[in-house]
Amino acid sequence: MAEPVTEPMSGAIPTRPAYQPAGVNPVRRLGSKYSLRLWSVRNARTLEWVYTTFSDMLLSFHWLWNLIGYHRVERPIVFIEKNVKGLLFDCRMCGQCVLSDTGMSCPMNCPKSLRNGPCGGVRANGNCEVEPDMPCVWVQAWNGAQRMRSKSNIETVQGPVDQSLRGTSAWLRVTAERANARRPAAND
Numbered sequence: 001m002a003e004p005v006t007e008p009m010s011g012a013i014p015t016r017p018a019y020q021p022a023g024v025n026p027v028r029r030l031g032s033k034y035s036l037r038l039w040s041v042r043n044a045r046t047l048e049w050v051y052t053t054f055s056d057m058l059l060s061f062h063w064l065w066n067l068i069g070y071h072r073v074e075r076p077i078v079f080i081e082k083n084v085k086g087l088l089f090d091c092r093m094c095g096q097c098v099l100s101d102t103g104m105s106c107p108m109n110c111p112k113s114l115r116n117g118p119c120g121g122v123r124a125n126g127n128c129e130v131e132p133d134m135p136c137v138w139v140q141a142w143n144g145a146q147r148m149r150s151k152s153n154i155e156t157v158q159g160p161v162d163q164s165l166r167g168t169s170a171w172l173r174v175t176a177e178r179a180n181a182r183r184p185a186a187n188d
Ligand code: SF4
Pocket: 085, 089, 090, 091, 092, 093, 094, 095, 096, 097, 098, 099, 106, 107, 108, 170
């Protein structure tokens, strides 16, 4: 049933439009905005392989990043990471990438920033409660995860986002962490 429309008092500024068509997002984004991110989910398995290979390649250059200094390569790497992942995943540069656990669907595109599954408001058509034109990132995450080798990764419980890492390179962080992790083994 349509909501009753209250007439604004003469001279008063209306706080919301007098008529809001049902199911239309007031902050509507272009449908094309989602097409690449949906492509990434459809190709999650290929991207998983690309990511794993790329991650190994970055690790093989750990000596170089160390030589130059991680803090010096951070800026150019962030530039590349932001643009590549921005294009493919609508990445928000949270700095703690979980794409490999979320079917290549970035959870930071969830308007509620949920990192551990969908809220209870997913629409019957699989779209978001807050942005009705947008496919729910967690429905997409589940679809993408089913296509990946590491499909059970989606069951991983993600920790809270460390806001101090926002805007930093997840690629470099993972590389440094992997290099650190293999250091004790090398000393055995
Ligand atoms: S999880 Fe974070 S780093 Fe990864 S794509 Fe999403 S915003 Fe970017």
